[in-house]
Amino acid sequence: MTATPPHRLLLVHAHPDDESIGQGATMAKYAAEGRGVTLVTCTAGEMGEILVPELEHLAADREDRLGEHRQGELANAMKALGVSDHRFLGGFGTYRDSGMKWHEDGHAVAADEVHENAFWNADLTEAASHLVAVIREVRPQVLVTYDEFGGYGHPDHIQAHRVAMYGAQLAAAPSYRRDLGPAWDIAKIYWGTISESRMRESLRRLRDAGDTTSFEGMEPDGQLPPLFSPDGDISCEIDASEYVDRKLDALRAHATQITTDGPFFALSNNKGAEALGREQYRLVKGVPGELGEDGWETDLFSGIPAN
Template sequence: MTVVTMLPDRRLLLVHAHPDDESIGTGSTMAHYAANGAHVTLVTCTLGEEGEIHEPALAQLAAAEADQLGGYRIAELAAACAALGVSDHRFLGGAGRYRDSGMMGLATNEHPRAFWQADLDEAAGHLVEIMREVRPQVLITYDPNGFYGHPDHIQAHRVAMRAVELAAAEGCAPLKVYWTAMPLSVLEAGMTHFAESSDNPFAGIKDIADLPFGTPDAQIAARIDGTDQHTAKEAAMRAHATQIPATSWLYSIAGNFGGEFMGVEFFTLAVGEKGPGAGPYGWEDDLFAGLPEETAPDRSPVGTVSDRSSVGAASDRSSVGEASDRSSVGAASDRSPVGAAPDRSSVAAAGLR
């Protein structure tokens, strides 16, 4: 017997590179929308096989040893999603289809299954399949430099933006696409506050311009206040114990700033029209702001539990059109770095790998 699945009116799709990226970068946003009734779908592009291991007892799971870290991180990701209240998680192309490429410039970038080597249209095709099924109005991914220059983050951006183009031709593309961002004012305030702290995550960084990320406040489109979900975000981060040690500066900052640090996340708008906002730059406080009511589904069945591949097209809706920056997508054969590879010391200081 076929069981019909009905999806909520608001549907949010996130495309992340590795397990833990979703929790660190967008955890409060995911938990906020899930708690308020939206359907939140997370797509993770790799298993994170090349990650560092901060659990000594699990050190031999590393890629250079037993190479079992990826499988272990599947369980960590499942626990993180549960903490965020997200039940719809997929690996792009299926678990293990694409491998963690490691940091830019390493030999692991050339692994035949490295996500950095993925055929762009093939990988985007996997994402379009999910878009056909879920029909998200809003998508979140990274900017063209993958926020801080990691090849898998850059590739996740390329794949997501190419999928938007392909899905637009079918009328199932999201109406708004956001990129994760960090306002320069927030970074400057952080550097000032922690200048004399023993837990200074900015130690060794002399100028804000030395960081591989940071967005002028005027370019920020949305500020999502999920402080009511900051404990969910912290719980999700703690689920990634192999990647984020209990002594991480992230938790030290959380202790000082509490819900404000854990609960507020920022985004730039890459595709679609900005909705009503507030403040000097008109920042949105809702990623669905400005979307007309008629973009909501007609509540007709959009999928089945028994056979996801049999999902037909939902009611036709207008195309979102081309992505705002095709040049950022890049050809599938282009493996050159988008921007200079980040200084690893500055990346480590920011808590990124």
């Protein structure tokens, strides 16, 4: 029988690759430290854009087998990060990627046509109950998901936020669905984010190095999308710089979605560990723990006794 790790983190993401982009370094760090890391992915990313020409036949408008392929990519990414506990919400194929389109203001919105089984159409209580079962089994002290806008407006990110927040609330109610296990109250909930000041610093380095294409449309002193948070809203920064190589390997595993000449790899070549190895979070439930020099926590589990 495997011993339960004294500290346990649960992450709720919409599609394969979201986890590696947002919290890959944190996941690798905690897994290496022996902390429990559980990832719940809500869809298989069936509607994703395919960046590998020889795999274009897998697209939704052709063979519609991209989800199966991305399931394998995600498994490889988890191996790179050292994470062994990964589940699809409700089981693989329960919810389908909803797709999206770009609004004229530059953020994502729901597509004009959405599949009947799309995650965007999911019954909230049903979907949250699938998560309740995981929460009561794993008993995480910390949950990480998106903010209410899903970072950039993608309908599946927004729905993942709703499911995570409602699922956490239902999991703590002793009288709710006793068949799913004993109630469990998650001590701290964070929304993943990116520091505005950190991003501006990275952009400045890229532009000074002559890179004018990575993160096109963003400038060091210009307006940034809502994906980035003012430093005053940030509660925690994990310095996982020594695990950047694992994060990069996980990003490479998502080959249909991320290219090695894309913006993340540009950052990795530009004072890389500092750019990609520091991941920020907003605390939305719970009490802040010990603060570091920047006035932010340096550990998501800070202030939480191991149990």
